Amino acid sequence: MFTTDRVAGGALVLFSLLVIWESRALPLGTWRQPGPAYAPVLLAALLLLFGLCLSVPGRRAPLFSSVGWREWRHVSAILAACIFAVFALERLGYRLTVLLLLVFLLKIVERRGLLPTLAFAATLAYGSFFLFHTILRVPLPQGLLGF
Amino acid sequence: MIRMPECGYFRRHVCFAAVAALLVGVAAGGFAQEKYPNRPITIVAPFPPGGVADLTARPVAAAMEKVLKNPVVVVNKTGAAGAVGMSFVANSKPDGYTLLMALSSISIIPEADKLFDRQPAYTMNQLMPIALISADPTIFVVNAERPWKSVKEFVEDAKKRRGEISYSSSGVYGTLHMAMEMFSHAAGISLKHVPYAGAGPALTAILGGHVDTLASGPAVVIPHIKAGKLRPLAGWGAKRVASLPDVPTFKELGYDIEFYIWAGLFAPRGTPAPVMKVIRGAVRQAVNTSEFKSAMDKLATPIAYLDAPEFQKFWDKDAKMLADAIKRVGKVEVKEVK
Amino acid sequence: MTETLHNLYLGFSVALSPHILLYAFVGCIVGTLVGVLPGVGPLAGISLLLPATFGLNATSAIVLLAGIYYGAMYGGSTTSILMRIPGEAASVMTCIEGYAMTRNGRGGPALAIAAVGSYVAGTASVVALMLLAPPLASFALRFGPPEYFSLLLLGLLSLAYLSGGSMLKSLAMAALGLLLGMVGIDPMSGFFRFNYGWVELGDGLGVVPVAVGLFGLSEILLTAGQQVAPEVIKPKLGELLPSREEWRSSIWPIGRGTVLGFLIGIIPGSAHIISSFVSYAMERRLAKHPDRFGHGAIEGVAGPESANNSATSGAFVPMLALGVPSGPIPAVMIAAMMVHGISPGPLLISQQPELFWGFIASMYVGNVVLLILNLPLVGLFINVLRVPYPLLYPAILMFCVLGVYAVNGSVVDIGIMTAMGALGYVLRKFDFETAPIVLGLVLAPMLEMSFRQALSMSSGSYDIFINRPIAGVMLIVAFTLLLMGILSSGMKKIDWRRRLGLAESQP
Numbered sequence: 001m002f003t004t005d006r007v008a009g010g011a012l013v014l015f016s017l018l019v020i021w022e023s024r025a026l027p028l029g030t031w032r033q034p035g036p037a038y039a040p041v042l043l044a045a046l047l048l049l050f051g052l053c054l055s056v057p058g059r060r061a062p063l064f065s066s067v068g069w070r071e072w073r074h075v076s077a078i079l080a081a082c083i084f085a086v087f088a089l090e091r092l093g094y095r096l097t098v099l100l101l102l103v104f105l106l107k108i109v110e111r112r113g114l115l116p117t118l119a120f121a122a123t124l125a126y127g128s129f130f131l132f133h134t135i136l137r138v139p140l141p142q143g144l145l146g147f
Numbered sequence: 148m149i150r151m152p153e154c155g156y157f158r159r160h161v162c163f164a165a166v167a168a169l170l171v172g173v174a175a176g177g178f179a180q181e182k183y184p185n186r187p188i189t190i191v192a193p194f195p196p197g198g199v200a201d202l203t204a205r206p207v208a209a210a211m212e213k214v215l216k217n218p219v220v221v222v223n224k225t226g227a228a229g230a231v232g233m234s235f236v237a238n239s240k241p242d243g244y245t246l247l248m249a250l251s252s253i254s255i256i257p258e259a260d261k262l263f264d265r266q267p268a269y270t271m272n273q274l275m276p277i278a279l280i281s282a283d284p285t286i287f288v289v290n291a292e293r294p295w296k297s298v299k300e301f302v303e304d305a306k307k308r309r310g311e312i313s314y315s316s317s318g319v320y321g322t323l324h325m326a327m328e329m330f331s332h333a334a335g336i337s338l339k340h341v342p343y344a345g346a347g348p349a350l351t352a353i354l355g356g357h358v359d360t361l362a363s364g365p366a367v368v369i370p371h372i373k374a375g376k377l378r379p380l381a382g383w384g385a386k387r388v389a390s391l392p393d394v395p396t397f398k399e400l401g402y403d404i405e406f407y408i409w410a411g412l413f414a415p416r417g418t419p420a421p422v423m424k425v426i427r428g429a430v431r432q433a434v435n436t437s438e439f440k441s442a443m444d445k446l447a448t449p450i451a452y453l454d455a456p457e458f459q460k461f462w463d464k465d466a467k468m469l470a471d472a473i474k475r476v477g478k479v480e481v482k483e484v485k
Numbered sequence: 486m487t488e489t490l491h492n493l494y495l496g497f498s499v500a501l502s503p504h505i506l507l508y509a510f511v512g513c514i515v516g517t518l519v520g521v522l523p524g525v526g527p528l529a530g531i532s533l534l535l536p537a538t539f540g541l542n543a544t545s546a547i548v549l550l551a552g553i554y555y556g557a558m559y560g561g562s563t564t565s566i567l568m569r570i571p572g573e574a575a576s577v578m579t580c581i582e583g584y585a586m587t588r589n590g591r592g593g594p595a596l597a598i599a600a601v602g603s604y605v606a607g608t609a610s611v612v613a614l615m616l617l618a619p620p621l622a623s624f625a626l627r628f629g630p631p632e633y634f635s636l637l638l639l640g641l642l643s644l645a646y647l648s649g650g651s652m653l654k655s656l657a658m659a660a661l662g663l664l665l666g667m668v669g670i671d672p673m674s675g676f677f678r679f680n681y682g683w684v685e686l687g688d689g690l691g692v693v694p695v696a697v698g699l700f701g702l703s704e705i706l707l708t709a710g711q712q713v714a715p716e717v718i719k720p721k722l723g724e725l726l727p728s729r730e731e732w733r734s735s736i737w738p739i740g741r742g743t744v745l746g747f748l749i750g751i752i753p754g755s756a757h758i759i760s761s762f763v764s765y766a767m768e769r770r771l772a773k774h775p776d777r778f779g780h781g782a783i784e785g786v787a788g789p790e791s792a793n794n795s796a797t798s799g800a801f802v803p804m805l806a807l808g809v810p811s812g813p814i815p816a817v818m819i820a821a822m823m824v825h826g827i828s829p830g831p832l833l834i835s836q837q838p839e840l841f842w843g844f845i846a847s848m849y850v851g852n853v854v855l856l857i858l859n860l861p862l863v864g865l866f867i868n869v870l871r872v873p874y875p876l877l878y879p880a881i882l883m884f885c886v887l888g889v890y891a892v893n894g895s896v897v898d899i900g901i902m903t904a905m906g907a908l909g910y911v912l913r914k915f916d917f918e919t920a921p922i923v924l925g926l927v928l929a930p931m932l933e934m935s936f937r938q939a940l941s942m943s944s945g946s947y948d949i950f951i952n953r954p955i956a957g958v959m960l961i962v963a964f965t966l967l968l969m970g971i972l973s974s975g976m977k978k979i980d981w982r983r984r985l986g987l988a989e990s991q992p
Contacts, residue, residue, distance in 0.1 A: 008915045012657060019664060026676055027478075032945030036671040036678055039933045043664045050657035067914050074709045075910065078882065082702075082903040085886050086896045098883050105879040112876075124880055128887060132522070140890070195532065195813065202820060205539065223532070224894060227670060227687025231895075234684055259675055268684045313942060319675040341630075341941045344672050344934060347810040351753050354809060357629035357942065366823070370808055370830025445826035478674070 002064040009055025012047055019044040077109045094140040098125040183243055183422045187218040190246045193232025195225045203280055203410040204248035206442035210433035228318060230256050230268040237269035241417035243426060247274065251322050251409050254466035258473045259320045274413040276462055278430045279453035281443065282409035283364045284384025285326045288377040290353055298381045298400050305336035313339040313358040315349040323349060325472045326362040326383055326406040332475060333402040364408045365390065366447040389449065411458060427455055496842025505548055509847050512549040513854045516556020523564050523697050523888040526573025527557035531817050543825035544840055548847040550821055554814060555851045558797060559859055562599040562790055563866055567592055568881055570701030574692040575793050577923050578761040580700050582785030589781045592870065593863050594727035598735050598783055599790040600859040606743040606791035607852040610798035613747055615845050622806035625751045630938035631949050635959035637932045640759040642963050643766035655921050662925020665690055673937045685897040692927055693892045694901040699919045701885050702906025705878050707913060735787035738768050742791030750799020753811035758927050760796040761789035798848065805841060808833060
């Protein structure tokens with residue numbers, strides 16, 4: 001019953017309904033003078049149509065339960081690391097954030113030894129900072145601690 | 148509490164003196180650190196590199212650096228027609244190390260926010276003016292293939308064909324839009340507005356003949372005027388543009404409007420007065436250096452320096468004019484195509 | 486003709502002078518470094534280094550910036566091919582076939598063909614630029630909002646031919662991408678759309694975070710947790726160059742890509758990403774074995790890469806011939822010229838011949854320099870892949886974060902990248918193609934704006950699309966393509982059902 005197509009189609013339908021709901025604050029305009037809500041509503045309606053076309057005959061797709069999520073541990077770790085970067089990058093500075101990120105991924109997720117991890121992470125963090133910030137003058141945050 | 152066991156009388160006094168000296172040293176050092184500036188100063192340009200704000204900020208930064216003997220860097224923080232950079236500086240610490248090089252659109256964005264009942268990205272009260280650097284009068288140009296040779300001809304034609312003659316702009320509520328708005332209001336005509344995403348595309352549009360007229364800063368259109376592709380009819384300045392001596396101003400023609408695309412330096416409100424004094428002095432010296440003058444010459448932008456008090460007056464007047472124009476325009480969607 | 490040759494001689498004498506050559510070289514190296522960084526493309530590279538050029542004289546500055554531009558385009562294809570991370574938005578198509586080739590152990594040949602294709606396209610388009618700049622530029626100016634709309638619609642409909650899987654799914658993804666492109670300030674009315682109070686979203690979601698997230702991050706998410714190391718066949722030394730068959734299959738795609746890219750590039754304001762998408766779609770349509778696409782077809786690398794590079798040169802046509810910025814990168818170049826007191830305009834070519842011809846000649850030189858730089862580097866880059874994946878992917882992740890942050894200096898972008906990475910991961914699990922999202926995202930603002938501008942120009946009348954010849958022709962072609970696409974896939978469906986019916990009826 002629950003195939004991938006059905007689930008995906010259903011998600012698309014829900015999303016397009018959400019968009020239409022959110023667009024109600026914007027003026028729609030007229031046929032001759034389209035307003036800011038015109039295009040989003042039109043596209044959301046199209047997406048709704050596509051979503052329905054996907055889910056209704058969705059019987060032939062593989063079952064939803066057959067989709068393997070085996071990598072979920074790694075996925076959550078990587079996504080958590082990225083979210084950490086979002087909050088830490090400008091507060092802790094580039095080098096410190098990247099160091100922590102790499103150590104986290106290499107030590108905790110990939111279970112490498114502490115010393116090689118630290119060496120690798122420090123080289124990458126400081127090396128990339130040097131190359132891109134100092135030499136190429138790409139603006140990279142230095143954070144409250146000056147890192 | 149530090150216990151000082153076994154400290155003999157002599158030792159105790161030496162220790163005490165040493166600690167006292169240390170404390171005094173730290174305090175003195177601390178005060179020494181209070182002297183402004185002792186860190187690199189950042190000038191935020193809220194537009195992408197290559198735009199007017201950026202191109203004006205860089206010579207200013209370079210000249211200030213020489214005067215202050217302290218690094219001054221330009222950082223681009225782009226987005227939302229400048230709102231991102233402007234609100235960044237408005238909300239940053241008022242310690243004199245984060246400054247803003249803004250264009251006249253600084254007065255537009257809070258008004259537009261008010262119009263749309265939005266939480267304003269920043270308010271003009273959050274910023275204090277330091278100095279005005281440049282003020283380019285806008286020029287009114289028409290595509291050379293169109294028949295109008297003077298503003299008078301143009302206005303007559305526009306009155307006959309309401310809402311048919313078109314103009315491009317850098318965006319809704321942008322500076323070029325507002326300039327044209329003021330003119331059409333003063334002349335009692337109604338024009339068709341075709342907004343584009345930026346001054347570059349707006350220029351391309353008139354060159355390609357897709358719109359009839361444009362209000363623009365002089366530097367970018369002068370080459371095209373010389374090549375015969377565009378014809379200037381009038382200028383929004385109080386005086387005629389130096390490189391276009393034959394072009395009358397709107398004031399001369401009887402329309403009481405003035406509009407400049409200006410660039411000025413701002414600081415967050417609350418920056419301490421001594422710091423402001425140093426910055427203002429540095430800017431005053433910087434704009435008088437020969438390197439700065441030649442840099443601005445190359446950009447074909449005249450220097451129009453005004454120190455803080457005069458700049459505040461200028462800004463207030465300009466802001467009120469723009470606010471009136473925005474209120475008049477209202478929300479674009481609600482109006483009919485005139 | 487002799488005048489052109491004379492001017493070219495003048496140009497080369499400028500370009501081949503030692504210090505100009507040095508600047509070109511430095512620019513190419515810096516550009517390659519910047520381009521290899523995910524997401525940081527030519528625009529970011531040029532913008533970052535623009536201040537460094539203020540102290541140089543005009544020709545050196547322009548040559549340096551052009552070198553950075555080219556270098557970044559070359560560097561961008563490297564990460565796309567080797568790690569499926571788009572080096573810049575326009576390399577998204579290269580990711581698809583290029584990475585598949587890397588998985589098959591053909592990463593070296595992919596890089597080589599990309600370099601050679603870029604070189605051929607770059608050189609040929611510079612020749613076209615040189616000979617045809619003024620007349621082409623005038624033609625390009627005649628593109629107004631109705632023409633843009635038709636062109637972009639045509640580009641979007643080329644998606645109908647992109648679908649390896651279901652056309653419906655690709656169209657749905659395109660619609661999703663278009664919707665994502667609606668975030669931000671509506672330029673026609675000033676309303677903020679879907680930004681929920683975040684000023685940083687005022688300009689929309691940003692192609693770079695979305696592309697890097699959808700392609701690069703999702704790839705990392707998919708492969709990082711695999712128990713078995715991913716099937717990257719380590720290439721042997723002899724396999725670094727393309728085989729004769731690969732060379733032969735690439736000739737026509739390179740040619741077609743060059744012409745297509747150049748034509749799309751000269752139109753002011755058109756996104757270069759369109760050129761690579763349309764080239765990919767064209768190659769897929771014209772290939773003898775279309776099912777190879779998606780699994781490492783060299784045509785899918787040769788075509789888009791060439792299209793990309795010649796679009797680059799094409800973009801300079803309006804800039805040099807008319808002084809009109811045809812996009813953000815030429816705008817920065819124009820700014821660089823203005824800082825040196827040169828105002829670009831129609832008279833630039835006649836008033837500043839050393840600049841113009843020096844620039845053209847430096848583009849030839851830059852192309853050669855990059856070819857020489859990149860071909861030997863292919864071996865070096867391939868060796869990066871020998872690093873065990875569990876060590877490699879954190880480093881790649883770091884580069885993604887670096888690159889995405891560097892574009893705008895905003896952590897909001899990293900957040901977007903993360904969200905898009907998660908979305909891309911889920912979508913690929915569900916067997917959806919992610920490329921149409923990027924195309925939709927890029928095209929949406931232009932598509933909508935041209936449509937509403939055109940209606941503004943005509944005061945609400947829809948005739949403007951048909952009355953103007955260029956627009957009308959393109960619209961007719963677009964709808965014909967759409968019909969053909971629907972019909973042919975519809976017929977395929979009928980066939981399939983019949984076959985399935987047959988299969989079901991058998992025990």
